[in-house]
Structures are given as C-alpha cells and as structure tokens.
Amino acid sequence: MFPIYKKELQSFFYTPFAYTITALFLLLFTYMISTKVADLESNIAIFSYTEVFYNVIIYFIFLIPLLTMRTFSDERKFGTEVLLMTSPVSVLKIVLGKFFANVTVFLFMIAGTVIFPYITSQYGNVVESQLICAYIGFFFWGTMFICVGMLISSMTESSIIAAVIGELIMFAFLFLDDFSRTGFISQYPKLQSVLMAFAAQPRFAYFSAGLIRLSDIVFFVSAIIVLLSWTYISIEKRRWKRG
Amino acid sequence: MITIENLTKYYGKNRAVNDISFTINDNEILGFLGPNGAGKSTTMNMITGYLPMSAGKVTINGIDISADPVKAKKDIGYLPEIPPLYPEMKVKEYLSFCAGLKRIPFGEKRRDEIDRVMELLSITDVKGKLIRNLSKGYKQRVGFAQALLGDPKFLILDEPTVGLDPNQVIEVRNIIRDLKKNHSVIFSSHILSEVSEVCDRVVIINKGDIRAIDTIENLESSLSTGLVLNIKVKGEKSTAASIIELTKGVKEMLDITDEGSGIFSFSVQLDGDADTIRGEIMAELLRNNVNILEIYTERPNLESVFIELINRPVQKHSLQELLDEMGGEAADEDDTTDDTKEEN
Structure with missing residues (x-):
C-alpha cells in the first residue's frame, strides 16, 4: 500500500498539481473571508469562521473532482492498471493507497486556511472549540467527496468525464436537503424522511455549529466506507465485465 | 512450473480463448505464436491474473492464481503489450516504485536491484529522464526492466521486441536466452524468425484455439508437405x-x-x-x-508451417481432439505425438 501512496503523492507534489489546486482553493477561501470582512461595515453582519466554512464547501464541488478525476481513469488510459493488477498487491490496498494520498493532498489544501483564524486570534478572540469542530466537519465532508470522486473515476477511462459526473453527483449531494424540503417532496413525508436521511449538509451544519454528534460521525464514516467498497467492487467488476 | 488447464475467456458472447491447456516447464522458453487477434494477449493477461478467466485454471508453482493471487503474482514478471509506464515519472523513480510494488526491501537491496536491471537492459544512461521523453525502444526496455525486477521465476513477455531497432532486438533476444538459466519465459510474438531462434517450444494459437504445441523442429517436419x-x-x-x-x-x-x-x-x-x-x-x-x-x-520453414496451421479449418473443441488429429496425421513422427501427449 505504501508504494502506491508514495507514488500518488509524487504525482501530486512533483508536478504543479497540488500547489495549483491549493492556491485556487485558498484564493476562493480568501475571497469568501474578505467579502465577509467587508460586510462588517453594515450593522446586521456577523462574522464567524464556521459560517465561512459553511459557505466554502460549495467550492469542493469543483475542486475535489479535479483532485480525484485521474485516480483510476489515468491508470486505465496509460495501461498502467495492468502493472498494479499483476503486482503482488491486493485491489483493496490499491484503493486505500490512492484514497490516503488524495486525503493527504486535501489536508494540504485545508492546512493553508489555518492562517486566518491564527491572525484573528492575535488581535481578537477565536472560539477554538467551535473552530476545531468545524475543521473536523470540513475534513469529513471533503473526505466523503473524495470517495465519491474516486468511485466515479474507477468507472471511466476519461478523467474529464470523471470530473464532470463527479461534480454533478456532489452537486446533488449538496442540495439534497433543500430539495427534500420543497413543497413537492413535502407531500410525501416518507420519501422526505428517506431523502433527509441521506442529506449530508445538515450533518455538516452541526459540526460547524460546534457540535460533535456520534450520529454525524457514524454517517460520514459509513458513507466513506460504503463509497470505498463500491470503488473496490467497481474495479473488480470492470475486470470481470471485460469477459 | 505454470500449468494452464482448460482456460476459456468470453468477451460478452465472443469467445476469445477456447479451452486451451498447456504447461510451461522450468528453465524453458515457450513461444506463443499467433496472428493479431488470436487471443495471445488475453491468454497472457489471464495467466498473470490481470483478467479473470471465464473457465479453467492457472496454477503458478502449484498456487492457483484465482485463489491466492497475491502469493501467485510474486513469482511473475509481466511485460504487457503496451509497457505500463507513467509518463510523468523518471526512469529510476518508476523502477523504484515497481520495486516497492514487488516488495523489494527499501534501501541498498532495492538500489542494487534497480541498478542490475538497468545495467542488463542498458538503460542506465536515461535513468534521470522523464519517461514521456523517451523513444519507443527505450520505453519498451524500461517496461522490460520492470518485469525483471525482483528476479521473478516466470517471465511473461508480450511482444517484447516490438518497436526496437535491429541491434536492440538482438540484445533483447540474447537477454531472453540468458534468462533461461534461472527462469521460465513465455514469449509472444507474431515474428516467426524470432520465435524459431529463441524458443524451445512453441504454442501456436489462432482465434482462441491451440493449433499446435511442439518444438520447432518437430513442427517443421510433421507438417511439411x-x-x-x-x-x-x-x-x-x-x-x-x-x-x-x-x-x-x-x-x-x-x-x-x-x-x-x-x-x-x-x-x-x-x-x-x-x-x-x-x-x-x-x-x-x-x-x-x-x-x-x-x-x-x-526445408519448408516455420513460416509455411505457421501459415498452414493457422489457416487450417478447425472443428476440434478440446485439446484431446487436437492431439488425436495430430497423432493420426503425423503417425510416423513419433516425437511429435509423444511430446504433445506428455503435456496433457
């Protein structure tokens, strides 16, 4: 597993890829913060980091698929899948190696954001416990999206298609709770409760409000496990389907 | 020893490989010959555990590749038709990654092993280059080097000399011949002269059926007119x-x-x-x-034997039928029948 993890990290960090995507993320993050700070002029505005995080997760829809789109599709495109599959490494370890590499780059991305609360804490007060909760939620949310992206990448040979479909699915995920609250869905309370059970955004909201609830952790962890298992199954299935 | 029993592969409804069986003995170079689309690569992909088989069994030194893939794959070095290279990696980096995949311990041992294969395929001079900038011949040799890492007992090479210039072809053939001392090699090609020069035995397949398994001399004499x-x-x-x-x-x-x-x-x-x-x-x-x-x-050469074999209409669906037919046809060629029957 370690050689694959290392190789993936090399492909992110020996090329401008990880730095570019991190720079883009930080740019968007900074933009969000600066508009919030500018809003402070008006009387009704309240500035909170958790709110910033809450607003920033929409950017993940565009950034995470960029990170994950090549995970498996490029291996297939360049024929290097054969190398991995004929090495004495199990498919599960291949999936996990790539997963941890993607998560590492994601952590690298969000690590840069720590600088803003740090600066604020130098001149004022930051509610640290709430901030830590928000970061945990942020981490879970991003990791879950990474798993979605990896699953899609394992299904196609084209990284562009992987990115676009990944974005669509993440978009649907993000607005699932809004959708389930619409008047139309409210007519069917049972369907609504099912949809709400899958909605991840309200669970992220608890984290950003400073609450760590076991049910939310279980939700994200199980979503990650299920999506990784599907990725594993999808790779195996593709091999079998060829014949 | 690698044993292949009744290996069959369906792509949807198409049968790419049809119930083939043969063995690769220790210290033997086995040529795998057939026209394009004959099922050579599919068979090799199944032997190496990349593709699952629709039916049949492949055992590597007694280990079933479907039952214990990780253990079985340890003994195999595979060079697929398209060398599996990462274009954005440097040659040495790539080989180091492959060595890691093959669980060659980190440190001096790994470095020595990488130096050894680079030396063997004379790619030491490009070790710091990005793979994407290499010529086709170099890429092919880097892929070959990858297969040799860790000194696996069985080498499965899918058209290893494609894209090499004549000098390199001779070099690679010599390497393969040298490998025979400690390894078994399956070597696929559609270049007949190459196979007749290097291989001890050949398996000729077309459209997923085995047309013949024998030594080159026997094939030439048994099928000549x-x-x-x-x-x-x-x-x-x-x-x-x-x-x-x-x-x-x-x-x-x-x-x-x-x-x-x-x-x-x-x-x-x-x-x-x-x-x-x-x-x-x-x-x-x-x-x-x-x-x-x-x-x-x-003497009628292998070329004519090959063309005759692959163009012969086949009704047989099992190796036994094939052997029976060969037995009848070449009754005076005792070696031929003995040899092929042993394999069964």
Whole structure:
C-alpha cells in the first residue's frame, strides 16, 4: 500500500498539481473571508469562521473532482492498471493507497486556511472549540467527496468525464436537503424522511455549529466506507465485465 | 512450473480463448505464436491474473492464481503489450516504485536491484529522464526492466521486441536466452524468425484455439508437405526433365525455368528420403551427359508451417481432439505425438 501512496503523492507534489489546486482553493477561501470582512461595515453582519466554512464547501464541488478525476481513469488510459493488477498487491490496498494520498493532498489544501483564524486570534478572540469542530466537519465532508470522486473515476477511462459526473453527483449531494424540503417532496413525508436521511449538509451544519454528534460521525464514516467498497467492487467488476 | 488447464475467456458472447491447456516447464522458453487477434494477449493477461478467466485454471508453482493471487503474482514478471509506464515519472523513480510494488526491501537491496536491471537492459544512461521523453525502444526496455525486477521465476513477455531497432532486438533476444538459466519465459510474438531462434517450444494459437504445441523442429517436419529439391542443369531440357520426373520418390514437378544459354532450373517436390533421391537423380543425369550446375534441397520453414496451421479449418473443441488429429496425421513422427501427449 505504501508504494502506491508514495507514488500518488509524487504525482501530486512533483508536478504543479497540488500547489495549483491549493492556491485556487485558498484564493476562493480568501475571497469568501474578505467579502465577509467587508460586510462588517453594515450593522446586521456577523462574522464567524464556521459560517465561512459553511459557505466554502460549495467550492469542493469543483475542486475535489479535479483532485480525484485521474485516480483510476489515468491508470486505465496509460495501461498502467495492468502493472498494479499483476503486482503482488491486493485491489483493496490499491484503493486505500490512492484514497490516503488524495486525503493527504486535501489536508494540504485545508492546512493553508489555518492562517486566518491564527491572525484573528492575535488581535481578537477565536472560539477554538467551535473552530476545531468545524475543521473536523470540513475534513469529513471533503473526505466523503473524495470517495465519491474516486468511485466515479474507477468507472471511466476519461478523467474529464470523471470530473464532470463527479461534480454533478456532489452537486446533488449538496442540495439534497433543500430539495427534500420543497413543497413537492413535502407531500410525501416518507420519501422526505428517506431523502433527509441521506442529506449530508445538515450533518455538516452541526459540526460547524460546534457540535460533535456520534450520529454525524457514524454517517460520514459509513458513507466513506460504503463509497470505498463500491470503488473496490467497481474495479473488480470492470475486470470481470471485460469477459 | 505454470500449468494452464482448460482456460476459456468470453468477451460478452465472443469467445476469445477456447479451452486451451498447456504447461510451461522450468528453465524453458515457450513461444506463443499467433496472428493479431488470436487471443495471445488475453491468454497472457489471464495467466498473470490481470483478467479473470471465464473457465479453467492457472496454477503458478502449484498456487492457483484465482485463489491466492497475491502469493501467485510474486513469482511473475509481466511485460504487457503496451509497457505500463507513467509518463510523468523518471526512469529510476518508476523502477523504484515497481520495486516497492514487488516488495523489494527499501534501501541498498532495492538500489542494487534497480541498478542490475538497468545495467542488463542498458538503460542506465536515461535513468534521470522523464519517461514521456523517451523513444519507443527505450520505453519498451524500461517496461522490460520492470518485469525483471525482483528476479521473478516466470517471465511473461508480450511482444517484447516490438518497436526496437535491429541491434536492440538482438540484445533483447540474447537477454531472453540468458534468462533461461534461472527462469521460465513465455514469449509472444507474431515474428516467426524470432520465435524459431529463441524458443524451445512453441504454442501456436489462432482465434482462441491451440493449433499446435511442439518444438520447432518437430513442427517443421510433421507438417511439411515434403522437401523441395532444386536442380540447375546445362543440357537437353527434355532429357533432364524426363529423368527427374521419372525418378522414384519425386512427387511433383513444381517449376521449370529457362535461364538462357541452355541452362534450366527445376524444382520438384520429394516424397521419401531426400539423400537417396538426390543421389539417384544425379547419377542418372550424369550418365546422360547432363551437366549439373547446382543441386540443393530446401526445408519448408516455420513460416509455411505457421501459415498452414493457422489457416487450417478447425472443428476440434478440446485439446484431446487436437492431439488425436495430430497423432493420426503425423503417425510416423513419433516425437511429435509423444511430446504433445506428455503435456496433457
């Protein structure tokens, strides 16, 4: 597993890829913060980091698929899948190696954001416990999206298609709770409760409000496990389907 | 030893490989010969555990590749048709990654092993280059180096000499020949001369069916339609022709060419012992004052055997049927039948 993890990290960090995507993320993050700070002029505005995080997760829809789109599709495109599959490494370890590499780059991305609360804490007060909760939620949310992206990448040979479909699915995920609250869905309370059970955004909201609830952790962890298992199954299935 | 039993592969409803069985013995180079689309790569992909088989079994040193893939794959080095390279990696980096995949311990041992394979395939001079910038021949050799890492007992090489220049082809062939000392090699190709030069035995397949498994010599002799004798004479055309035609053992006059100044070339197909027939013809021609300028027999080469084999219509669906047929056809070629039956 370690050689694959290392190789993936090399492909992110020996090329401008990880730095570019991190720079883009930080740019968007900074933009969000600066508009919030500018809003402070008006009387009704309240500035909170958790709110910033809450607003920033929409950017993940565009950034995470960029990170994950090549995970498996490029291996297939360049024929290097054969190398991995004929090495004495199990498919599960291949999936996990790539997963941890993607998560590492994601952590690298969000690590840069720590600088803003740090600066604020130098001149004022930051509610640290709430901030830590928000970061945990942020981490879970991003990791879950990474798993979605990896699953899609394992299904196609084209990284562009992987990115676009990944974005669509993440978009649907993000607005699932809004959708389930619409008047139309409210007519069917049972369907609504099912949809709400899958909605991840309200669970992220608890984290950003400073609450760590076991049910939310279980939700994200199980979503990650299920999506990784599907990725594993999808790779195996593709091999079998060829014949 | 690798044993392949009743291996079958369906792509949807298409049958790419049809119930094939053979073995690869230790320290043997086995040629895997067939036209494009014959099922060579599919078979190799199944042997190496990349593709699952629809039916059948592959065992590597007694370990079933489907049951314990990780353990079985440890003994295999595989060079697929398209070398599996990461274009954005440097050669040394790539080999180091592959060494990691093959669980060669980190540190000096890994470095030595990488240096060894780079030396063997003379790619040391490009070790710091990005793979994407290498020429096709180098890429092929980097892929080959990857297969050799960790000194696996079995090497499965899918068209290893494609894209190499003639010098490199000879080098790679020599490497493969050297590998025989400690390894078994399966080597696929559609280049016949290559196979006949390097391999101990060949498996010929077409459209997913095994057409023959044998040594090259046996194949040549068992499937040839007889030797061809070429004679160039100076003298009376009709006398020479009638003498040659009437000699016992001459099956058929294939060709007569007039080369000018009373010189004629004849080629005839023989049926029987070539030396006796040649002697008789020579004696008779000399007795009739026909000068012999040139006389030689020609062996039908592997190429013609190959073409004959792959074009032969096949109704057989099991190896046994194939063996039975070969047994009947080449009853006088005892080695042939013995050899192939052993494998069953």
